[in-house]
Amino acid sequence: MKLLAFGASTSSTSINRQLANYAASQIAEAEVTDLDLRQFDLPIYSSDEEESKGIPSAARDFKSLIESHDGIVVSLAEHNGSYSAAFKNLYDWTSRIDVNVWADKPMLLLATSPGGRGGATVLAAAEATFSRMGADLKATFSLPSFYDNFDAGSGITDPELSARLQAAVQTMAG
Numbered sequence: 001m002k003l004l005a006f007g008a009s010t011s012s013t014s015i016n017r018q019l020a021n022y023a024a025s026q027i028a029e030a031e032v033t034d035l036d037l038r039q040f041d042l043p044i045y046s047s048d049e050e051e052s053k054g055i056p057s058a059a060r061d062f063k064s065l066i067e068s069h070d071g072i073v074v075s076l077a078e079h080n081g082s083y084s085a086a087f088k089n090l091y092d093w094t095s096r097i098d099v100n101v102w103a104d105k106p107m108l109l110l111a112t113s114p115g116g117r118g119g120a121t122v123l124a125a126a127e128a129t130f131s132r133m134g135a136d137l138k139a140t141f142s143l144p145s146f147y148d149n150f151d152a153g154s155g156i157t158d159p160e161l162s163a164r165l166q167a168a169v170q171t172m173a174g
């Protein structure tokens with residue numbers, strides 16, 4: 001299974017990118033592409049921009065990456081209760097190519113933040129809408145208080161949270 005793993009963030013130290021890659025690494029025999037959203041350089045969406053210059057190649061590159069993988073592991077950064085602006089912009093542009101953004105791929109949907117809610121608000125927003133944009137949503141998981149519960153070497157340190165992620169990973173692995 002070829003998996004596309006990314007944090008929906010353009011932070012060079014993204015905790016969501018770390019969580020997405022950790023979760024993907026737990027899926028047996030998966031071949032993981034660690035995607036850095038900073039590689040997609042594109043203007044802020046506007047209909048005027050689209051009419052005058054068309055859809056940026058970066059959005060087409062993102063769409064091609066989704067299509068060339070067998071599944072997606074995404075972890076959402078939460079900014080003021082919603083998506084990071086960088087991810088939302090990429091998502092909006094990509095939806096102009098095809099509303100079936102996620103190309104019917106199986107998805108493990110995650111979120112984490114340094115706070116105690118672990119990005120639960122943005123996770124719920126995506127859970128309610130990603131299926132309509134072509135995600136075959138297999139499981140969701142939110143990791144609260146990232147810096148208390150995650151270790152770069154050993155992964156999720158809290159046993160109960162670790163067990164919950166493993167259950168989500170098993171569901172994704174099918």
Ligand SMILES: Cc1cc2nc3c(=O)[nH]c(=O)nc-3n(C[C@H](O)[C@H](O)[C@H](O)COP(=O)(O)O)c2cc1C
Nearest residue numbers: 009011014015016077078079080081113114115119
């Ligand atoms: C503009 C802004 C808004 C934020 N809003 C929230 C929020 O609503 N909820 C939350 O849990 N964390 C919030 N945070 C903290 C982020 O969760 C934190 O920066 C986290 O590291 C983002 O994930 P990333 O490292 O993958 O980019 C916010 C951070 C910024 C910069």
